[in-house]
Amino acid sequence: MRNVERLCLAHFWVAFAAFLVASLLGAWQMWVRSPLGANIGTPTPGHYFMSVTAHGVSMAYVLTTFFIMGFGYFVAVTSLGRPLPGKVWAWIAFWMAIVGVVMVLIPIIMGQASVLFTFYPPLTASPWFYIGLVLVVVGSWVWCILMFVAMREWKRENPGQPVPLAMFATVANAVMWLWTTVGVAAELLFQVIPASLGIVQTIDAGLARTLFSWTLHAIVYFWLIPAYIALYTMIPRAAGGRLYSDTMGRLTFILFLVYSLPVGMHHLMMDPEHGNGWKFIQMLLTVFVSVPTLLTIFTIMASLEIAGRLRGGRGVFGWIAKLPWERPAVLATGLAFVMLGFGGFGGLINMGYGMNAMVHNTSWVTAHFHLIFGGSVVIMYFAIAYEIWPRLTGREHASPAPLRWQLWLWFIGMMVMTLPWHLLGLQGQWRRVANFNYADPIIAAWGPWVLVSFFGGLVLLASALLFVRNLAVLHRSPLPVAQRPLYALAVHPPHRVPAALNGFGLWNVLVLVLMLLAYGYPIAQFVIEPSPAAMVHRMH
Amino acid sequence: MTDRPPEIHEQRILGTELLWAVGVGVLVAATLSVVVFTALSRDINPPSNVERIDPKTLHLSGEFAEHNLGTTVGPDGRVTARMIATQFMFVPRCIAVPSGRAVTLRFASPDVIHGLLITRTNVNTMVVPGFVAQVHTEFTRDEDLLMPCHEYCGLGHSEMWATVQVMPDDRFKPGPDGRVSCAQR
Numbered sequence: 001m002r003n004v005e006r007l008c009l010a011h012f013w014v015a016f017a018a019f020l021v022a023s024l025l026g027a028w029q030m031w032v033r034s035p036l037g038a039n040i041g042t043p044t045p046g047h048y049f050m051s052v053t054a055h056g057v058s059m060a061y062v063l064t065t066f067f068i069m070g071f072g073y074f075v076a077v078t079s080l081g082r083p084l085p086g087k088v089w090a091w092i093a094f095w096m097a098i099v100g101v102v103m104v105l106i107p108i109i110m111g112q113a114s115v116l117f118t119f120y121p122p123l124t125a126s127p128w129f130y131i132g133l134v135l136v137v138v139g140s141w142v143w144c145i146l147m148f149v150a151m152r153e154w155k156r157e158n159p160g161q162p163v164p165l166a167m168f169a170t171v172a173n174a175v176m177w178l179w180t181t182v183g184v185a186a187e188l189l190f191q192v193i194p195a196s197l198g199i200v201q202t203i204d205a206g207l208a209r210t211l212f213s214w215t216l217h218a219i220v221y222f223w224l225i226p227a228y229i230a231l232y233t234m235i236p237r238a239a240g241g242r243l244y245s246d247t248m249g250r251l252t253f254i255l256f257l258v259y260s261l262p263v264g265m266h267h268l269m270m271d272p273e274h275g276n277g278w279k280f281i282q283m284l285l286t287v288f289v290s291v292p293t294l295l296t297i298f299t300i301m302a303s304l305e306i307a308g309r310l311r312g313g314r315g316v317f318g319w320i321a322k323l324p325w326e327r328p329a330v331l332a333t334g335l336a337f338v339m340l341g342f343g344g345f346g347g348l349i350n351m352g353y354g355m356n357a358m359v360h361n362t363s364w365v366t367a368h369f370h371l372i373f374g375g376s377v378v379i380m381y382f383a384i385a386y387e388i389w390p391r392l393t394g395r396e397h398a399s400p401a402p403l404r405w406q407l408w409l410w411f412i413g414m415m416v417m418t419l420p421w422h423l424l425g426l427q428g429q430w431r432r433v434a435n436f437n438y439a440d441p442i443i444a445a446w447g448p449w450v451l452v453s454f455f456g457g458l459v460l461l462a463s464a465l466l467f468v469r470n471l472a473v474l475h476r477s478p479l480p481v482a483q484r485p486l487y488a489l490a491v492h493p494p495h496r497v498p499a500a501l502n503g504f505g506l507w508n509v510l511v512l513v514l515m516l517l518a519y520g521y522p523i524a525q526f527v528i529e530p531s532p533a534a535m536v537h538r539m540h
Numbered sequence: 541m542t543d544r545p546p547e548i549h550e551q552r553i554l555g556t557e558l559l560w561a562v563g564v565g566v567l568v569a570a571t572l573s574v575v576v577f578t579a580l581s582r583d584i585n586p587p588s589n590v591e592r593i594d595p596k597t598l599h600l601s602g603e604f605a606e607h608n609l610g611t612t613v614g615p616d617g618r619v620t621a622r623m624i625a626t627q628f629m630f631v632p633r634c635i636a637v638p639s640g641r642a643v644t645l646r647f648a649s650p651d652v653i654h655g656l657l658i659t660r661t662n663v664n665t666m667v668v669p670g671f672v673a674q675v676h677t678e679f680t681r682d683e684d685l686l687m688p689c690h691e692y693c694g695l696g697h698s699e700m701w702a703t704v705q706v707m708p709d710d711r712f713k714p715g716p717d718g719r720v721s722c723a724q725r
């Protein structure tokens with residue numbers, strides 16, 4: 001570590017502070033929309049949607065972006081073994097993003113931005129809300145550039161050497177993020193901000209949705225990749241084994257870069273502004289998004305198997321029992337895989353062209369992304385935090401027991417919250433509702449399951465509180481950190497890799513071609529034959 | 541604990557990976573063929589008619605003018621129900637449809653984005669201002685179904701729903717103007 005501890009900790013604490021507040025709001029929302037909170041009169045729908053906006057923005061934008069930036073700086077310094085270039089810029093980006101977050105949160109609290117984290121126009125919020133978001137994104141762009149620079153300087157000093165996998169993956173994420181943000185940036189700068197400022201009075205809602213969809217799928221992979229970086233580069237070591245294959249790791253992250261982008265229209269499957277053919281093409285491409293995850297499951301299982309056998313595991317499954325499950329990182333991985341299993345199955349349903357009609361915009365969707373993103377991904381964020389906090393603070397956890405408790409509670413809470421939510425979605429419970437009319441017999445029948453999921457939400461809140469406590473007490477722990485390596489070695493560490501697996505030039509070209517193919521006409525159609533614009537509806 | 545390098549030959553690693561890659565390939569191919577096959581053979585089409593309409597004027601004339609809303613039976617016997625989705629209600633609040641017959645539902649929004657589903661069916665579409673959303677379907681059970689707006693459309697979103705009254709075909713009798721309204725219950 002070369003003096004980026006403060007930088008990393010600053011990013012992480014902002015991320016986790018947002019996470020804690022958002023968890024409180026989440027649990028409160030669960031109560032409001034349950035039979036217990038119904039018909040009380042206060043809180044009003046205004047409060048509910050203010051809260052859902054704050055919850056969605058904090059979890060999806062603040063927690064993730066700050067966590068990913070902090071983790072990127074950490075990886076750049078530790079995996080490359082050289083100081084971070086442009087540290088001043090990193091701090092400038094940090095403060096820019098902080099200003100952005102404040103600019104986003106103030107109008108939300110004032111009730112001037114209850115447009116939810118997807119902010120679909122013609123509804124528009126206070127301009128501060130969008131300008132704040134832009135600042136956060138620009139801050140993250142600075143991070144992307146710093147990641148490229150760090151990799152390039154390392155390559156110059158180590159000609160012909162393979163870039164360490166953790167850094168290669170981080171840069172893959174940075175490249176993907178630049179592509180990803182193009183859609184929402186165009187929507188904000190050319191459509192939404194002018195509308196919100198009152199410069200224009202009408203807006204093309206179909207175009208805005210299409211541009212947002214460009215961002216909407218790949219952003220999920222932006223959030224996910226840190227979890228996968230931990231799986232490939234830290235977990236095999238934490239379990240006491242080796243990474244089965246470094247090449248497979250590189251391939252996985254390249255596939256994420258290539259396939260996450262030209263598929264966003266699967267979020268518009270039920271939209272009237274796109275023809276069947278384009279939806280069909282992007283749905284076919286969506287099938288391929290499962291490939292990197294399937295490769296990862298194999299490689300990580302094989303790496304864990306090495307660890308299990310080194311510890312004396314025998315037989316086909318005997319190695320599983322021998323894994324050091326008492327270590328939080330290993331436990332988190334196991335729990336993440338279970339949630340990924342359930343969530344992956346749900347994802348297949350969403351993707352299906354026909355089945356999507358059953359679940360689109362129902363609680364099924366909310367359940368699905370809480371399970372995969374709030375569950376699998378965030379539990380790996382916890383694991384990463386627990387692994388690297390000792391290195392950042394120079395102190396060791398007093399005992400792993402509260403860490404394990406916290407992970408188990410998160411897992412149990414997530415299952416108890418999302419399984420009934422899936423069920424309710426199948427029965428037609430729709431999402432984003434401030435208060436259900438439990439007098440209606442159909443809705444009344446949902447009541448008991450809503451209560452079960454509310455209970456799951458409470459367990460999650462307890463876990464969130466314990467998480468923050470576990471990190472906070474570490475800052476005062478009397479135990480000095482024991483020096484141990486963080487990154488896993490591959491079974492056969494690479495000595496030379498082909499240029500295509502050591503950089504991104506070629507892959508950027510491929511992304512460009514695929515994006516032209518997938519989004520060229522769907523966006524161009526709005527220019528060729530503009531759709532009749534709708535009046536802007538200001539919520540401020 | 542020792543961290544001795546496990547003796548796994550590189551060739552063996554490559555072999556297992558190729559095997560898994562083939563497995564993944566088969567899985568992807570199977571998923572693709574199921575999706576493509578069902579889409580083509582069962583004629584599954586999500587609402588994708590790309591039919592433009594001006595949200596600012598749609599209520600003034602044409603099919604979404606007030607007197608044309610609701611259910612009509614055409615001279616050829618085709619059943620079409622038209623509704624406007626607006627902040628924060630559907631107009632009309634109830635539509636009558638026959639069971640066991642093809643029905644076309646058409647929606648448009650004069651203001652913001654809405655969406656809808658009909659519980660216990662697979663009717664589901666977004667209603668984006670600027671476009672007509674159209675769904676072809678057939679209702680099977682005679683009952684009152686709930687049709688909520690499922691996309692956040694403003695603070696009143698939670699109160700925005702309509703009723704779909706599915707009638708047995710023999711009770712579904714259009715008036716002289718070809719129109720059918722909900723029965724009072």
Ligand code: HEM
Binds near residue numbers: 117373431457460
């Ligand atoms: C304490 C744990 C949590 C609880 C109790 C909770 C609960 C909720 C509830 C009740 C909603 C509103 C659903 C609706 O109105 O249809 C919601 C929405 C959402 N949650 Fe969570 N959640 C939790 C954790 C998370 C986590 C960890 C993430 C992601 C990191 C997350 C991301 C989101 C997002 C993006 C939305 C969508 C907001 C929208 O629909 O606009 N949540 N959550």
Ligand SMILES: [Cu+2]
Binds near residue numbers: 264
């Ligand atoms: Cu997606």
Ligand SMILES: [Cu+2]
Binds near residue numbers: 690697
């Ligand atoms: Cu609505």
